[in-house]
Amino acid sequence: MSVIVLERHQPGREASWAAGGMIAYSEAGPHPQFRELARVSAEMYPEFVHRLQDESGVNVDFRSEGKIHFLEEGKAVPEGGTRLSEAELRQLEPQVEFSGEALLLQESTVDPRALMEALVKGALHLGVEIDSGADVAGLELDGNRVSGAITTKTRYTGQQVVICAGAWSSSLFDLRIRPVKGHMLEVIPQRPLRHVIHGNGVYIVPRSDGRHVIGSTIEDAGFDKRVNPDVIQRLHQAAAMLVPNLGEGLIHQSWTGLRPCSADKLPVLGATSLEGLFAATGHYRDGIMLAPITARVLAGTMSGEVPSFDITAFLPNRFAN
């Protein structure tokens, strides 16, 4: 297919840029189709990263050191979690304060900003065109069929159009997507962690260059992306209760992102009620993890293939009525 990406600002600078980058399929929750989607996507990741790095020449910092997860009271042990004794925890990650039941999960992480850089380079290399700098203002229709997209500058014709506008997706078609704000910060501690640490209402994601990303909040604030320094301080303190050394690390950067959240919090993937119009949005807290399976599902659906597993829970028309 001949593909053009219409991007308002710079590609990958919204929720993808703000993300922590955890491939956290064990936290997928009880929904069976979502669990399957997450599991398949996480399994695709090593090959996805390998191909992307090869195509783009960008290292996306794919790490598979695992995650130490402190179980909240009353919560079930996530799939694949192994309980750690205090001695085992101390051996794995000596800086972490033991606070309740600790589990080890074999999960990976990626640096989402590097991932986006690699995706843009890789896509351009494969012949994808990216036009940025103008808002997509609407869809061009020919009866009940989409025939293109109109930006504030020009119009594009296309036999198939995919809405992948994240938190802004509903401005183009009623997909019941709203923004859910999250605050994040980055510190560079003197002694780095090896594992992702999750507990006390925060997660800490170490990168190989020494940066540690700490997140996040879940806020209903519309499209307001302002950073509240008090919220950043609270996240930093919560992380320092788990890893005291992080409290001494200076805050290097702080930011917010707007997660695209659908009415039932599940992704919105596949064909819409308008012929030729597809959606790939609503990934909420799991957009980075779900990138490879989203690409596979959309490419398959748009080529007329029957998906190899059940995606009915994610179809855009589930919100009709």
Ligand code: GLY
């Ligand atoms: N996936 C991490 C977050 O939404 O905060």
